[in-house]
Each structure stands twice: as structure tokens, then as C-alpha cells.
């Protein structure tokens with residue numbers, strides 16, 4: 692493709708008009724990008740955000756596309772920014788396409804595992820329109836949150852149904868989310884230097900538990916088990932289930948939450964931390980059931 696360049700000799704009036712148009716385009720660019728950022732940030736708060744399979748399947752539900760934004764232009768012109776009618780539609784659409792490209796590049800970087808990818812607002816200008824559009828974006832984010840809540844409830848119902856359908860006995864650890872929400876006390880060595888204590892992992896876990904509404908899930912399973920009639924639900928105290936070896940039943944040392952593997956010093960069993968704990972919880976649950 693050949694590019695033709697023309698030197699423009701604009702009049703003063705034309706310069707003013709061009710600058711005016713450019714600044715409106717910058718506003719639109721910033722606002723459109725902000726809308727995408729807001730929705731992206733809302734999506735990032737989703738429980739399953741770090742599950743690649745979930746993201747492949749659902750992340751697009753939480754994205755605003757070029758077409759969504761382009762289709763909003765007429766309303767925008769009518770209700771918020773009548774002066775946009777003075778700018779050609781194709782110019783405005785081109786601005787939105789640039790936003791689309793910038794966001795697509797950002798999203799690609801995220802999917803390639805560059806979790807630190809940043810999304811910058813490139814064009815600098817902001818006015819009242821920005822605030823108005825951010826407000827609109829906030830409303831859309833609200834819709835997005837509602838969507839997430841509904842999907843989460845659907846997900847819990849489905850999982851609960853599947854569990855009850857497949858198993859005669861289901862054992863849960865009787866977690867108290869309240870206790871988990873406390874951050875672990877900071878550890879200090881003899882010099883008073885703070886040591887890593889798994890606080891970040893714990894805060895993340897706590898958030899997941901709160902988000903997943905653990906209690907709700909257990910209630911759902913119990914209700915469905917009761918109505919199905921063939922499934923028993925047992926709750927057990929999870930104390931020490933992470934330390935005890937599911938192979939030899941001996942107790943090992945305390946594990947910080949960021950220690951993800953169980954390695955037994957006695958029998959040499961190596962197992963995923965959660966898998967080991969789950970086996971212990973199952974054994975406890977089944978022993979509770981035996982007639983004593």
C-alpha cells in the first residue's frame with residue numbers, strides 16, 4: 692500500500708478546529724479505555740480469574756468490544772456530547788478502533804502470562820466528558836458484578852448437584868471463614884527482621900473462601916443430599932489435617948499456606964498438600980460414620 696502525504700496549510704480557524712477535534716478524540720479515547728479497564732478490573736476480582744480454562748470460557752463475557760462501544764456512539768452524541776456530531780462518525784470510530792487495538796495487545800500480554808502487563812492511557816486530555824463516561828462505565832461495572840454473582844450461584848448449584856449425584860458420602864472440613872479472615876501475626880527473627888509468614892497466601896485464601904461462599908456451598912450440598920435421600924454429608928474438624936500424613940498417619944511439622952506439597956519425613960510420601968489433607972478429611976468423616 693502506498694501512502695500519500697499532503698502538506699496542510701490550515702488557516703487559524705482550521706487550526707483551532709483541528710485542535711478542538713483532537714482534544715475531543717483524546718477524551719473519547721480515554722473514556723473508552725477507562726470503561727474497558729473498569730470492567731477488566733471487575734473481572735479480575737472473579738473467583739476463577741486465575742483458572743485459565745475459566746478465563747478462556749468466560750472472560751469474554753466481561754469484555755466490552757469495539758462494536759459495543761461503537762454502537763454506544765449515537766446515544767453518546769444524543770445524550771451527553773452533542774458537539775460530537777460535528778466530528779465525522781468515521782473519525783470517532785477510528786478512535787474506538789485504536790482503543791480496541793491497545794486493549795487487545797494488553798489482553799494478549801496477559802494471556803501470555805505477563806501478569807504485570809499494564810494498560811496505559813496514552814492520550815492525555817480529560818474533561819467533564821471523562822467523568823460522565825466513567826460514571827456510565829461504573830453502572831456497567833455494576834451490571835457486570837451482578838452477572839458474576841449470578842454465575843457464581845449457578846456454578847455452586849451445579850457443583851453441589853454433581854457431588855450429590857456421584858457420591859454416597861461427602862465429607863467437608865468444617866471451616867469457619869471468620870477465623871481465616873484474620874491475618875496471621877507477623878513473625879520476627881531474633882534481630883527483629885520480619886519473616887515471610889504466608890500472610891499473602893492466607894489473605895488470598897480467605898478471599899477465595901469468602902468469594903466462594905463456602906458456607907453457602909455446604910448448605911446447598913446438604914439440602915440437595917437431603918432431598919436426594921441417598922447421600923450423607925459429614926462435617927469434620929480440619930485441625931491437623933494438613934500436617935498428618937495420609938499414608939502413615941503420623942503428624943509432621945506445621946506447613947505455611949504457601950507450602951503446597953506434603954512430604955512425609957517418616958514414610959516418604961509426596962503428595963499435593965490439598966490432596967493429602969482431603970484424604971485425611973475423608974478418613975475422619977468415614978470414621979465418624981462407623982457405629983461405635
Ligand SMILES: [Zn+2]
Nearest residue numbers: 936939955958
Ligand atoms: Zn507418612
